[in-house]
Amino acid sequence: MPASADSQSNGSFHDRRLTERMADPEFRAKFERATGEINAIDAI
Numbered sequence: 001m002p003a004s005a006d007s008q009s010n011g012s013f014h015d016r017r018l019t020e021r022m023a024d025p026e027f028r029a030k031f032e033r034a035t036g037e038i039n040a041i042d043a044i
Contacts, residue, residue, distance in 0.1 A: 021027045
């Protein structure tokens with residue numbers, strides 16, 4: 001299914017929102033910990 005203009009703009013919003021949230025040290029720590037846990041599980 002091809003991506004619509006709406007889904008592409010939502011991706012851009014997600015990227016901007018994540019960038020804003022990563023400025024919060026508490027959010028960044030939780031995000032990085034969760035990402036590490038997911039990557040470890042995916043590696044199994």
